[in-house]
Amino acid sequence: MSHQFIRVALPVPLRRLFDYRLPERAAMPVVGGRVRVPFGQRQLIGFVVEQNVTPELDPETIKPVTEVLDQEPLWPLSIWQLLVWAARYYHHPLGDVLSHAAPALVRQGQLPRYEQTTWYTLTKEGEAVTPADLARAPQQQRLLAALANGPAEASVVRALDIPASTVKTLLDKQWISTEQRSNEPQNWVFTGANDPLQLNTEQAVAVAAMKAPLERGDPTVWLLEGVTGSGKTEVYLQAMAPVLERGQQVVILVPEIGLTPQTVARFSKRFNVPIVSLHSGLTDSERLQGWLQARDGKAAIIIGTRSAIFTPCQNIGLMILDEEHDNSFKQQDGFRYNARDLAVKRAHQEGFGLVLGSATPSLESLANVAAKRYQYLRLTQRAGPAQQAQHAVIDLKQQRIESGLSDQLLTTMAKHLQAGNQVLIFLNRRGYASALLCHECGWVSECHRCQANMTLHQFDHLLQCHHCGAQKSIPRQCGGCGSTQLVSQGIGTEQVQETIARRLPGYGILRIDRDSTRRKGQLAEALNAAAEGDYPILIGTQMVAKGHHFPNVTLVALLDVDGALYSSDFRAAERLAQLYLQVAGRAGRAEKKGTVVLQTHHPEHPLIQELVNNGYNDFARAALEERKLALLPPYAAMALIRSEATSKDAAEQLLKAIASCLQGVDNVTVIGPMPAPLGRRAGRYRYQLLLHAEQRAPLHNILMHYLPTFEKLPETRKARWSLDIDPQDFA
Ligand code: ADP
């Protein structure tokens, strides 16, 4: 009898599929279902990609499938196609892509089903028992009484403090029986929106523009550019209402988990429909339940971070991606996908409208607007009472500066504080100082595992490496010459706090950074206290940059931005502009007019001038023009190959070998290998090789053709490597 074979994607770092033999008389497993198969010494769970294949190897050597786990595909066809497309686009192993998209419990082999709970029911015999029969068994009597009115769930029985032994006794006597019931939620109905706001003209135009395409299921992409506080969320809410009314689902992607509780609250206040929030705080079991509810249409609104882009939906009508410029939509390790780009693909495949919202859109999205691929909607006015903030620059040249604070800034702060307002000082560096330095010989507190200095944390009394986490106590003497003249260099939030406390005494200070919010709940507490106005002075890192409302803040100051002006990363200017406006958006959210102050040694720099005088749009137009001239994304395609190894030589040799494979290829420029900006991290040397092409197709084809060769290079035995398509981060 002839055997049947299937092709399987496995979660292994190899860009290929594997053939397995079906046991005799076994039914052909479905494409998109899971199988358990032997792989080397292990058993792995893989996904069936193709049925009835003719194996490439000798059929006699092909191992059999151990177990077929699913009778149905895990994903609807649309998501399956998206995942297969993503694996090709990112040149990432399909098995790893599929594993990434599956809920953890499914990946581990559990059945994708709703939680089962145990119910107890009285049997006929049980019904016939009278209390008198059980005069000396009061616990049994209580259990029977509890079930007299109908079946009860195990948790209810437990809550009555009835011991498990009693339950077992009655089960043994066959007076009660058990059954498993599935906790599948009910279907939902839309019952209207609670208290929608009266839209202003720009908001109304935006909502109206979306209406008909959403009704038709056109895969339209809207870029909704709205300054902070312009009421983008209200636009989302009102665009959603008719979608929900048609019984369709809405998926909302947000950058950060910190923002999710707030977001979820706004949506649940407006609509009485089931909302599933997929965030990293969930248990695996909760995550699976949420995934099922989305897949089966039981959840009306699905809110999640990056990975929620892969959540299947029975009937999706609208997707909203808020803060679309945010870097966290790009996964930075393993399967390096960009959720925003996949959202656009998914909208086209599945046929639904997609809203990309931001106060500071990515240059990629603005280029897509210019190319007429996206529709452009703008909200230029703050909604409600708040006014646009005023912008000012403080020239640091020749000023007295203490801990990064100019006298001019301290004077301005004092004015706002005396008026009873709050001020927010922004510095994206936590700790006390970026390094400890010997005044006599120039020795610095380097991390022994990274090519970086260890940060001085005065409050915790230690040196910490922000790249690998290494810690040590603060030395009393120089590691080079033994001198005790150690001084700190570079300013962190702790030092700013110390100096402000001394220069502006009497005002309460709240510092919000990763160090001050390490314990669970501390961040939420701090943000609340900040919003309530409990502390006149707020000092924060990027944690406070986005999404939070601080109604009493009238002054926002950015201390140190000059690094971004002369960075080697071509995206640094865009990031600074986005950060600047996000931070600026914290000022004057309520009735009071806000002021945003930027301290710099380069007030004449064109980027600073554009931002402060003309705003984000003019900056973006100029930046896009520059990218076009320099042939940089979005006007070119890039791929970054990274290597790392404990030996410097091994890391470099691997990329040299890859580069020599690519010698002479057409239409793709190979740059490097060169050491990564952070040349060593956690004891590993890091190199990179940049592939640059004016068109995406040749880059894609060359990778397609050469990746299998790279995988077989002998140099890969001594160094790890990875591929990043459309890299966002070059560190
Ligand atoms: P964004 O998401 O653009 O930052 P929000 O949606 O958070 O802005 O809105 C900012 C504030 O303005 C919120 O307090 C919101 O309730 C209010 N708001 C939004 N739209 C309107 C409107 N049409 N009328 C009155 N207030 C509004």
Ligand code: ZN
């Ligand atoms: Zn380190």
Ligand code: ZN
């Ligand atoms: Zn020294």
